[in-house]
Amino acid sequence: MNFAAHCSPRGESSPTQPLPKPLRLVDSTVVKEPGKTGSLWRIHYSFQWPTLACDYFKITPTEGIGDGESLQQYPIKPKDYLLADRGYCQASGVHFVAEKRAYLTVRLNPNGIRLQSGSGRAFGLLERLTPIKKPGQITCWNVLIPLAQHSALPARLCVVRKSQAAIALARHKLQRKASKNGSQLQPETLFFAQYVMVLTTFPEAEFSPERILEYYRFRWQIELVFKRFKQIAQVGHLPKYDDDSAKAWLYGKLFVALLTEKLIAHASALSPWGYEFQSAQKQMA
Numbered sequence: 001m002n003f004a005a006h007c008s009p010r011g012e013s014s015p016t017q018p019l020p021k022p023l024r025l026v027d028s029t030v031v032k033e034p035g036k037t038g039s040l041w042r043i044h045y046s047f048q049w050p051t052l053a054c055d056y057f058k059i060t061p062t063e064g065i066g067d068g069e070s071l072q073q074y075p076i077k078p079k080d081y082l083l084a085d086r087g088y089c090q091a092s093g094v095h096f097v098a099e100k101r102a103y104l105t106v107r108l109n110p111n112g113i114r115l116q117s118g119s120g121r122a123f124g125l126l127e128r129l130t131p132i133k134k135p136g137q138i139t140c141w142n143v144l145i146p147l148a149q150h151s152a153l154p155a156r157l158c159v160v161r162k163s164q165a166a167i168a169l170a171r172h173k174l175q176r177k178a179s180k181n182g183s184q185l186q187p188e189t190l191f192f193a194q195y196v197m198v199l200t201t202f203p204e205a206e207f208s209p210e211r212i213l214e215y216y217r218f219r220w221q222i223e224l225v226f227k228r229f230k231q232i233a234q235v236g237h238l239p240k241y242d243d244d245s246a247k248a249w250l251y252g253k254l255f256v257a258l259l260t261e262k263l264i265a266h267a268s269a270l271s272p273w274g275y276e277f278q279s280a281q282k283q284m285a
Helices: 091-099 125-129 164-181 187-192 209-231 243-269 280-284
Strands: 023-032 040-049 054-061 081-084 103-107 138-147 150-161 195-200
Touching (some): 023 209, 040 243, 054 243, 081 209, 091 103, 091 138, 103 209, 125 187, 138 209, 164 187
Antiparallel strands (some): 023 040, 040 054, 103 195, 138 150, 150 195
C-alpha cells in the first residue's frame, strides 16, 4: 500500500543563494515498536527543498524482496533533482533516475558502486584522492557508471577534503561502530573518511562542484524530520496485535505529524492582530 502526503510550503527561509532548481530530498528510516516482540517497519520519505513540503511517503517491512532502501521506491518525474545518502549509491538506482529523465546527487559509497574513467577502465579512487591534502580543497572528475545491459552513464565525482577536526570525528565514529559490531576497519575506510565524496548527474552548466557540495548539505534536513517523528510524534509506539494494525497505526501517526506541521505553519503565518494595518495615506483619504 502506497500513501502520498501533499503539504503546502511551510514558509521557512530560503538558502542564501537562490536555487537554480527545487530539490527533492529522499531517505528512509527504520521504526521499531519497543519491546522484544516489537515489529520493524521502514518509512520511505521524500520532501521538497526549500519549502520542506512532503511530496511522498510509504511504509514497507524491513525484510523481503523490494522492501529495501532503493530509489525505485519513489515516484520520479522528469526534471526532478534528487539528493540522497550513501545507502542509495547503487548503479541500478542511478540508472533508474536517469531513465526517468531526472537527476541525482548521492553520497558516494566506494564499496557499493563501480566507477570507470572515460576510457572505460576502473577509476582509481585511492590514487586520485591521495594528492588532495589541503582542508577545503575541492576536486571534480568525470566518471562513468556501468550497469549490465545498459550503456555506461556519465556522471561527476565531486570531492572536498574535510578539516582535521571533522576527520578525527569521522574516524572516531567509524571505530566506535566497528567496536560495537565486533568488526575490523579496513585501511581504505579510514582513508576515505578524510573526504566528502558526492556523485552527481546534475547538469554541469548549472551546478558547479562547489554548488553540488553546498547543496548536498541540505540533505541533513531529512534527518531532522525523522528525529521529530520519532521523538515528538512517537511513531515507534505501535500495537503488537498484528502487522496490519501496526501498519495502519503507523500511517495514522505520520498523517497526524504532517497535519500538525501544516497547522503550525499556518498559525505562524497569521497576523496576531487578526487584520492588516491600513497605510496612513489611506486613512487620511
